[in-house]
Amino acid sequence: MTMQSDAVLEVKDVSFSYAGRLALDDVGFTVRRGRFTALLGPNGAGKTTLFSLITRLFDTRVGSIAICGRTLAEAGPQALAPLGVVFQQTTLDLDLTVRQNLRYFARLRGMSIRDADRRIEEELSRLDTAERIDEKVRALNGGHRRRVEIARALLHDPQLVVLDEATVGLDVPTRKAIVGHVHELARTRGLAVLWTTHLIDEIHADDDLVVMNKGRIVASGTAAGVVASTGTASLDAAFAKLIGRPAREDAA
Numbered sequence: 001m002t003m004q005s006d007a008v009l010e011v012k013d014v015s016f017s018y019a020g021r022l023a024l025d026d027v028g029f030t031v032r033r034g035r036f037t038a039l040l041g042p043n044g045a046g047k048t049t050l051f052s053l054i055t056r057l058f059d060t061r062v063g064s065i066a067i068c069g070r071t072l073a074e075a076g077p078q079a080l081a082p083l084g085v086v087f088q089q090t091t092l093d094l095d096l097t098v099r100q101n102l103r104y105f106a107r108l109r110g111m112s113i114r115d116a117d118r119r120i121e122e123e124l125s126r127l128d129t130a131e132r133i134d135e136k137v138r139a140l141n142g143g144h145r146r147r148v149e150i151a152r153a154l155l156h157d158p159q160l161v162v163l164d165e166a167t168v169g170l171d172v173p174t175r176k177a178i179v180g181h182v183h184e185l186a187r188t189r190g191l192a193v194l195w196t197t198h199l200i201d202e203i204h205a206d207d208d209l210v211v212m213n214k215g216r217i218v219a220s221g222t223a224a225g226v227v228a229s230t231g232t233a234s235l236d237a238a239f240a241k242l243i244g245r246p247a248r249e250d251a252a
């Protein structure tokens, strides 16, 4: 039971089909408080489908998804209150300033302007983006736009943050900085993080890892544990073995 109290996101026995074609097949895993959990899989593995179920874009008909002990099916939209989301595609209004974008979101979450402004400054400062607050989002590069979206996901002080391929299209140094920042959020603020990716170098050895392929979970545990259980020498080799493709020499 004490183990359970750390469980912030619980996905149990979830299956999902598109027009009769199975995209998720009996998927289950847990994301715990203070842990960075990577959901790793090649294109088509089912990561975005799972993400859409967790964020309630789609209804979970088979199995259950619970956030902080409340299932999405029973608690409805309220179950999403402890959740922050960063979608794969940017969802900022390019013609509004950073502050206007974030204020708008904070108001949707029911925050007062005063609380919103305080939280906006706090989160942007943490991401070294505070000086861009009055610029239009259109003037920001991809890395800064992503930082603003991460700040936005944190404004209401969620317990769980889910990010879908959050570093797509960013250069390597920016990617590293954002991956490092999100790891730190888990470690220092006790956030539960679910990070979907197909990039092995974004995963640290002591992260929790769920490997998916063709709609199924093919391995889970710490990243180091997954490597050990496959009898390989690196996560790249472990991943290649698990999904049945040759290891890439260039991967970190």
Ligand SMILES: Nc1ncnc2c1ncn2[C@@H]1O[C@H](COP(=O)(O)OP(=O)(O)OP(=O)(O)O)[C@@H](O)[C@H]1O
Pocket: 018, 022, 023, 041, 042, 043, 044, 045, 046, 047, 048, 049, 050, 198
């Ligand atoms: N709207 C849709 N209609 C029909 N099939 C879909 C739809 N979206 C995804 N699929 C199929 O479901 C499976 C899982 O796709 P999904 O997008 O969840 O994978 P993914 O791991 O997120 O991959 P990617 O990195 O390419 O987004 C794939 O076979 C895909 O072709």
